[in-house]
Amino acid sequence: MKTRTPSAFGLAICAGWLGVVASFSTNESVILLEVPQRAPQHASRILHPAFTSLSVDPAFWMEFFGNSSHPNKLSFQLIKHIADRTGVSPWIRPGGVTQYSSLFDAKFGEPVREVSAAGGIYRTTYGVDYFKSFSNFAPSTKFTVxxxxxxxxxxxxxxxxxxxxxxxxxxxxxxxxxxxxxGNYKATQRNLSTWGADAYVKQWQNWTDAIDAAVPLKQPRWWGGSDGTTDDPNTVAIQTDLITSRSFQYSSCRPASNARAIVPNIMNHTNITSFVDILRSKIAAANSVGSDFVVGEFNSVSCSGKVNITDTFGQALWVSLEHCNFILTLLELTSRLEALDTSLYSASLNVSRVYLHQGATLVFQSDNQENIPGANGTPGFSSYNLWYPRDSELRGRARANPSYVSQLMLSEIVGKSRASQIVHLSPPANLSADQFAAYGIYEYKKLTKLALINFSIFNKTNASGDAPGIRVYIGGSGSRASRLKRMTAPGLDEKNTDLVTWAGQTYTNGSADGRLKLEPVINNTVWVRDSEAVLIDL
Structure with missing residues (x-):
């Protein structure tokens, strides 16, 4: 068994409930949402300050981060805004499909791609300069090699x-x-008639033993792929300190899945929670041998996203909710499996960290994909990226994308206390679970923030008259000192990052532009427009 580092998890005790009243602007019937004032037993584990981390395809490392002498200014500015809110820089995984064909050669310097005219990447070779570029990251950054x-x-x-x-x-x-x-290897990589979980585990164990013997790290940690787990939550094939998974809800490489990647499906709280539920047995299998479970690569639509869907403000709302649900994916199981100890599930069945994937179109990934690279094989940056790191003919100028602000809201949910826990608040029976999500955030077991997300679709092209939304009464949790930050845009379909704001500020060019807007909570009531999210600091 590989070395694993035990972790201690803080559990809270349920103590009292707080009534929160919500009403739709088009329906004035009062809706009660109960919020515990103290973190209940089924609250998440204490959130790691780098819970929201990044995965970047290694073939495009230079585009995203530059080299040791010329770092990408935009990328590091945007990363710093996240780190300023949590006290820790996002951790980085240089991984993805081009990991299949990467190699180290001491004669090389920076990563070099061998690319076909159509943009297919045959090989990525890197030398010492690749590792030197890691020095540009903050000391708090940890890397997955x-x-x-x-x-x-x-x-x-x-x-x-x-x-x-x-x-x-x-x-x-x-x-x-x-x-x-x-699990996605092709016939050119393995004999598919014999390649499966058992063959993978055997090769993984033999290779990691050989690497451990050659690399004298005092405490080597290994990510084991989730392909090494089974659907039986009582068994696990790879026994290591971390098990990792890849999670994309839709794919633009598969025509049937691509057809389902439409706004009503993506902007649906129930669909998202059902998607995350797929991981439950694998997380249980990992935790049955004391391993943490890491989502090493995820986003909404695989194969570089879907234009006019993942490059809009709607992606920000999806990312916000998806992160929260990864935290809570197995905690929700307790309401259905009452015979099991809630505190045990809270401690042992949890996602430890998620890495939001960034990259560019990979021609060899599929014969059916919708996305294309840039001219002459240049990168066609993925439309789901948080930012486009360089100017390109296909995507235009380097800039943050509308989804970037989601990372600012999420990082403020995590905060700097290193004591934050999160609880998914079930919507009332007469409020659609598809269109509304609410989360309580607790520090030292005390309710400190509320996050509310309204998934009802509101497009800027349909704006006329008063915008629809939800009015929420937060009862005794609010005070005169309570302040609200709003993640908003003219509509769900907004693609202009200059019009997408977090607390009144935009981040298109890497800096915070505009005046910070902290809204007072008047009469303990907040308004959440359709296709909008708010974070209330109590």
């Missing part, structure tokens, strides 16, 4: 691991990850 399993050559993975150990500080290496999505 990804190793090539796809080429089926142990020497390649060994060279990558030994180079990371030689050129990085040991404190920078959080974990090694061997292989990316081994």
């Amino acid at each position: 990804t190793l090539n399993l796809g080429n089926d050559t142990l020497g390649i993975a060994l060279d990558q691991a030994k180079a990371a150990y030689r050129y990085l500080k040991a404190s920078q290496i959080w974990t090694f990850e061997l292989g990316n999505e081994p």
Whole structure:
């Protein structure tokens, strides 16, 4: 068994409830939403300050982060805004499909892609300068060092691991990850008639043993792919300190899935929670042997997103809710499995960290994908990216995307206390669970914030007269000191980042532009327009 580091989880005790009253502007019937004033037993584990982290396809590392002497200013500005709110920089995983064909060569410097005229990436080769660029990140940044399993050559993975150990500080290496999505390997990579969980686990164990022997880290950590777990929550094939999964709700590479990637489906709280439920058995399997479960790569629509869907403000609302549901995915199980100890599920069945994926179109990923690269094989940056790191013919100028503000709201939910827990608040029976989500945030077991998300669709093109929304009465939880921050845009379909704000400020060019807007909570009542989210600091 690989070395695992035990963790202690804080559990809270339920003590009292707070009534919150909500009403739709089109229907004045009063709706009561109960909020515990003290964190209940089924509250999440204490949130890690780097809970919201980033995965970036290694072939596009230079575009996103630059080199040691010329870092990408936009990327590091946007990352710093997140770190300023949590006290810790997002952790970074340079991983993805191009991990299959990456290799280290000491004769090289910066990463070099071998690309076809159509934009297909055959190989990404990197040298010492790749590791030197890691020095541009804040000291609080931890890295997942990804190793090539796809080429089926142990020497390649060994060279990558030994180079990371030689050129990085040991404190920078959080974990090694061997292989990316081994369950998706093609016939050119493995004999598919014999390749499965058992074969993968055997190879993974043999290779990691060999790498451990060659790389003398004091406490080597390994991510085991979720392909090494079974659907039986009582069994797990890979026993390691971390199990990782990939999660994309839809795919623009699969025509049937791409057809379902439409606004009403994506902007649906019930669909999102049902999607996250898929992970439950794997998380249970990982935790049955004391392992944490990490979502190492996720986003809304795989294969680089879907234009006019994932590059709009709606993606910000999806990301906000998806992060919260990854935190809570197994905590909600307790209401259905009352025989099991709620506190045990809260402690042991939890997602530890999520890495929101960033990248560009990969031509070899599928013959059916909707997205295309840029001219002459240049990167066609994924429309689900939080930002476009460089100017490009396909995506225009380098800039933050509308979804970026979601990371600011999420980072303020996590905060700096290192004591934050989150509770998903079930909507009342007469309020649609599809269109409304509410979360209580607790620090030191006390209710400190409320996050409200209104998923009802409101497009800027349909705006006429008063905008519809929800009016929420927060009862005795509010005070004269309570303030509200609003994540908003003219509509769900807004693509102009200059019009997308968090607390009145925009972040298009990396800096916070505009005056910070902290709204007072008058008469303990807040308004949440359709297609909008708010965070109330109590």
